[in-house]
Structure formats: structure tokens, C-alpha cells
Amino acid sequence: MTLDLTADAVTLTRQLVDIESVSRNEQAIADAIEQALRGLPHLTVTRRGHTIVARTDLGRAERVVIAGHIDTVPLNDNLPSRLEDGILHGLGSCDMKSGDAVLLRLAATLPEPNRDLTFILYEAEEIEDEFNGLRLLSESDPDLMAADFAILMEPSGAAVEAGCQGTMRVDVRTTGERAHAARSWNGVNAIHGAHEVLARLNAFEPRKPVIDGLEYREGLNAVFIHGGVAGNVLPDECVVVVNHRFAPDRSEAAAEQFLRDFFEGFEVTVTDSAPAALPGLGLPAAKEFVDAVGGPVKPKFGWTDVARFSALGVPAVNFGPGDPMLAHKQEEHVPVEHIERCERQLRDWLGGSA
């Protein structure tokens, strides 16, 4: 498969969508992207696994990273792409191959941008953290991620979504004592013991802290529950898997402490954690970008890889075509207008229309 970087961003989005690239199956799309980028003499291309990095090296005063992941969630009878009434439908159209297409168009058509650019197209964002291409790159080649500012092209309604909330997963465990269900007075039912865990979750009122003028909104949800030994046995264990989304004014340690306090009296084990990212809108590079793009800035509720840039000291925002509410839905789609607007605004900011 080949990509035609001379095509417009909408056509390019369709080309990308039609190369199926569910996480762990990115070989074909990564090969096509690498081949297309290697044909551009103004870029230096590096590949690590199925992650591609392409850089200008013009000695500009500032360097900006523009990044997008190339994998999608599993197929759900939503390929190939379909363009209808100005809306492009299909797996990955929203999350986030339209963003990738804008990125690739900029890479192909801005040989002399006013800032040095690092384009990163990376693998395995939709699955376990251990496979994430941006995470692997930050470990193997942190210098390739160095920049003054980063733009992650996650769907954000073609507006700037700043920062991101952190996410932590814990197991909340109740224990009991097995007994035959016919003589239950000899045992202690661990599932019954979980009633208080669920009651507290049900009564949870989220914090909504305002940071840099943006109102975040936390979340606390049971995402799994399991318990049970046999159909006639009192269960001696019940586990509620809880996902906490915490605002950027809290560290992972503070979030963990909150959870331990919230579930006081129960055994709590952290199984997964990723820090929030502060919006950082006061930082000069971020401020300049926001001013150039204009429009309202919104808080990012979901966790995104902007947190990885924040951790490296690089201010980063989400800015990409597509409604984030549609991500991971069967009917995901993206308005053509979003794709065109994102490309135009980035091009203007990078001096491409001068």
C-alpha cells in the first residue's frame, strides 16, 4: 500500500482509514507512512518499531512536536471508509487518522516552516501502556521528543483541549469465609460485604476544580466487579475494579491517598496509574499557539499522551479534528470541515500561508 501525500487531507484520511491498523497490527500503515515520508528531502526520518519520526533541521529558534497515533480500537463492522454529505465515516476516522492526515499534509507541504518541526506517528496507543509507541520512544530516544511545545492531534472538536486528567485503577477487595449456601450462618458472604463499596461509589460527588480558567470534572466508577466460587457456596472474595479520573491539580500520590480514604475499611490495591497534565496555558509557547488558533479552550477530560510530554517538561495540548465523544464508538466519523480547519490553522501558525 502507498500513500499519496499530494492528495488533500480528506482524501489522505480515507487512505489511512482504509489501511486497517488495529493495535498490534500497524505494520502495513507504518510501512506506508515511512515510505511516503522518506520521499520528502527536507525531512530526516527515523523508525523505531512501528513508530515513525520525521524532523526538519532548519536551526529555527523553536521546535514543535506534532504527534498522532496510527492504531485504532478493534474493528466493529465499520470499514471501509464512507464519505457522505461532508462527513467521513469509518474506524479511526475520528480517533485519529484525520489528525494523522493533517499532520502528514503539513509534513509534505511545509518545507520551510517558521519553527522546526518533529512529526511523530506512533503505534499502540489504544492498548496497555507497555506497548505505547510514544512511551517506548521516550525511553529509547528522548532527544527525538525534545521540543518547546507539543501538539497531540487527538480528536478535540478542532479546538484546543488543554491538559488532561489522570487515571488510576484500583482493586477494592472484600473478603469473607466460604460456607455451603444451605448453612450460610457458618460463613461470611464477601459479595454482601461489597454493598458499602457500591453505596459509596453511587453517592460519589465529583470535584470540579478550575485550573487556568478551565473546569475539570473528576470521575469514580466501578468498571468491573467479580466474585463467586460456585452456585452453592458463599464467596470468600469480591473484587470491585474502580477507575478514578482525577483533575490535574492532583498528583498520582494524592489521587491514591484520596482513594484509600474514600474506601477506608476495605483493601485497596493500585493496578494501573497515569499522571494528569496541567494545562500550562501560562507557558509562552502554549499561549502563543492558543492565541493564533483562537476560539475557546476546553479542558481535556480523558487521559492522553500529552501527559508524556508534560512529564518531559514540554508543554502540550490536544488539538485535532473530530468529536472526542465519538472515539471508540462504532459510528465514529469526522466532519470534513474539521479536517480542513485544523490544517489551515496549523499551516497559518507555522507560516505556511505567508
Add this chain to the structure above:
Amino acid sequence: MTLDLTADAVTLTRQLVDIESVSRNEQAIADAIEQALRGLPHLTVTRRGHTIVARTDLGRAERVVIAGHIDTVPLNDNLPSRLEDGILHGLGSCDMKSGDAVLLRLAATLPEPNRDLTFILYEAEEIEDEFNGLRLLSESDPDLMAADFAILMEPSGAAVEAGCQGTMRVDVRTTGERAHAARSWNGVNAIHGAHEVLARLNAFEPRKPVIDGLEYREGLNAVFIHGGVAGNVLPDECVVVVNHRFAPDRSEAAAEQFLRDFFEGFEVTVTDSAPAALPGLGLPAAKEFVDAVGGPVKPKFGWTDVARFSALGVPAVNFGPGDPMLAHKQEEHVPVEHIERCERQLRDWLGGSA
């Protein structure tokens, strides 16, 4: 594997315990039992699946069924067997391979009992009713179960336990609406919605009706709970599997109505049901056996297959070695003295010591 029916009942219990036979894995133990029984010329042996029937046919005035199941609940780090200070430990030692061993010893050593005997060793008692060997036998070969009286060798502390409580399993379901966990206000969490189900279960107070002088005691327990779609998605369904034990003064219909009232406001689906059996201590055959064995008669809390005999019009009692409180517990065990006493009392009653 082979069984040595010339060994004493305690040794035979150990042999049976050491043949792992968790429900649906009864092939090996059934083969060993069939082979051993086919070696006895005074018995006619029939096999259906992993259920073995062996009968005398001496033209006696009365026929008695002696029955036991050969499966166990799941392994819980409690094999192989261990004999210590007159106590035999191990999975199935109490429920109910010691009873099976007594049964097999009587089969091997009573070629001319004073009543005709039908020995039934059956599969899959510890799991869903549809697999139960005695149930299958009652459908395929009801004539093989015909008798004047039946003794089920379920653990009953080597005393007579009369009647049995009924058992019903229901799914109690809560529903919600999926949403990304980072924007949970767009969904409804079905696991949180189950808090009230668990709270009601936790507050349940059992009825304790007295029937034929015996005090029964009901039970209501969550035996499984499950819900969850993905680690970052609000679940749209949660199912609590509830097991209800009801006293013999209630029909299955009355028990179902109780459950529907108890869980009012939630979707309730009956998935499994078995009627209780009234103690029936006034029936002549039951009375005669109870008088011969002596000692106090107790109510049976657990559902047992005596209810199947009751349904066929055959009076039946539970009488077997082992404390029923230990059934399904990791540390289940049986006193050697129980095994020996049960064997002796049955042998006396069947004229074996005459």
C-alpha cells in the same frame, strides 16, 4: 485406577478421595467403581453416563435404595487425603466419599441382605441440575429408582436428617448505559446500581419454621456477581446471582414470589429451582429405619436428592458420615468413627450381622 472393595471403609474412603472427581470430571472414578462392582456376582450393574446402578434381585418383600454422588466441589489445595488422629482429611472426605465408601462396602459384603438393595453412585450433584446423574436416571430409567425407601448418604453427622430445604437460583440484573469512564456523566453505571441489591441481601433475616418438630432455617445469598465491559467504560449491565434456600413449608412458586417481592424494582430471572421435601417421618418405612438407627432426628438444611425420591413417592432420609457444616469447606474432614458407625448400623439393619 482400581478400587479394592476388600479393604475397610476408611481405606476405601481414602482411595475414593485420592481419585480427583470435581464435577464434570467423573470419568476415572466412575470407571473404577463400575469395574469394582462388576466383579461382584450377586449384583446386576447398569451404567448411564458416569452414573452406576447395582442391584440385588433376591425377591425380598422390600427394596431399599442406598445412593451417593461421586463428584466434589472444586479443588482448594486439599488433596491428597491425610489420616491423622482418627480424622480423615481431604476434598470429598465429608461430602461424600465416606458415604460412598460405606455404600460400596455394603455392596461388596452383603450378598444376601434381608431387603433387596439398589446401590446408586451418581455424577454431577454439585453443579447445575441439568447435569445431575440422579435426575437423568429418574428420566431415563425411573424403574431403577423404584423402592419402598431410600437412604441418601449425604453427610449428616451419622444421624438421620429428615426432609430437605428447597433451593432456587435467580439472576438479579441492573442495567445502565455505557460511556467512556473519562466522561462518566454521559452514562449510567450498572454496577453502582447494584448497591441496593447487595444492601437488601446484607440485611436479610431468615425465617425459621418448625415442621414435624424440626426447626428449618432459610438462606439468601449472592453466590456470584459479574459486570464490566472494559477498563475505561461504564458498564451497562451487572448481574447478581442469588441462591435462596427455602423451608419445606414453601412450594417453589411461593419461593419465587418471595424473591420477586424481595427484589422489587429489579429484574429477576429464575435460572434453577428444586423443591423442598417434607420430613415425612410419619411414613411407615421411614419410621422403621429411624427406630432401628435410634438417636435424634435433625432437619436437613441443604437441598439433597431426597427431594427426587419424594417426588417419585419414595420416602427418603439423609444418613451419612461427616459433619454437613464442613461440606464445601477447604478443611473438610470426617471422623473414622462416623464411617464405622454408619456402616455398622446399616449392616445391622440389613441383617448383615445376623
